[in-house]
Amino acid sequence: GELERAAEEFLGAFYAENPAEGAAEGAVAARSRQVREEIRRTGTYRHTAAELRFGARVAWRNSSRCIGRLYWRSLRVRDRRDVRAARDVAAECLAHLGEATGSGRIRPVVTVFAPDRPGEPGPRIWNDQLIRYAGYRRDGRTVVGDPQNIELTRTARALGWTGGRGTAFDVLPLVIETPGEPVRFFDVPGRAVLEVELTHPDFRWFAGLGLRWHAVPAVSDMTLEIGGISYPAAPFNGWYMGTEIGARDLGDEGRYDLLPRVAEGLGLDTSDEATLWRDRALVELNVAVLHSFRQAGVTITDHHTESRRFLAHVSKEESAGRTCPADWSWIVPPISGSATPVFHRLYNDRDLRPNYVRKARAHR
């Protein structure tokens, strides 16, 4: 059936790219038979440690919306497939953050928790990222914090969380769902969250905005799919590209909506779109992010450098006889698109496996 075909395809790719693994006489045939037998007996099968490591790295290499794939081989894989209790999942997520953060030299890490098995789903993390700032709707209109996380904040408070101090940067708890237990929240202690206070190299008033952001982006709401097996909790982190924070997180109207305030600080005329006050505010916000992270010794990349790296990755893949799948609309940065080399070409977006996929989730 479906699972057998996906398993066969994955094992084929695994042995093709890791010839030493199949060097022993009949090793490949034996593994294929063993997997088919296990699927027949149990309806699923267990990856070896080597298959899991390869699968997690190739899933990153196949992530067509990711501009940061040049270093796909260096992904650190934390095999925690025997972890499924909510408190243990939470504890391993905090350990993940510790390993990923270093003291600012961020390392790409993925932690793989228990897979879905017939009759026993794996654990699920309801947060979309391990580190998220709470959002509070005040009097029907004004919002304090991150509007994107208003619903998750409500859910956490409904589960009993009282940790929020009502600031714009309260770190939310982890909300973990696992079979046989009620959905629970677990605080993320301050010591697990490296943050950078934002200042601007040329404008002293910028610090007065009181802005900060967390160092590590760690996506926790995607399912790692390898050879037909789904790992619904497989949080992965890299480092930020500055535009994510400077353009989207802090600049979007539906997020921290800071362009008018930055434009005001710059003394721009915001009454007329044609003064391009939004564009000037965006650039200075992004300058502040890159300057602050670099001054704090926290890994970050700018969209020009990262674009060049991505094109180096694309040509490396071509040389390896593979087509690098890419989604132009996500690869091209949200500011200065045409000033980056990734803008001036097209890509093939293909849905390859292994991959990190977003599946419909029980409403949090």
Ligand code: HEM
């Ligand atoms: C090491 C530095 C990395 C950088 C600078 C980077 C950069 C980015 C950026 C800017 C995006 C677009 C995000 C957005 O617009 O919201 C993205 C998407 C993505 N990245 Fe990377 N990335 C890195 C590492 C990784 C790693 C380690 C993984 C997985 C192991 C990964 C998997 C993905 C996936 C799956 C997406 C698409 C997410 C979605 O569809 O919502 N990236 N990356």
Ligand SMILES: N=C(Nc1cccc(CNC[C@@H]2CCCN2)c1)c1cccs1
């Ligand atoms: N730098 C990163 N940024 C990133 C990567 C994937 C997904 C996300 C979150 N994207 C979701 C938001 C909300 C909709 C559009 N963007 C951020 C990384 C996160 C994890 C590894 S790298």
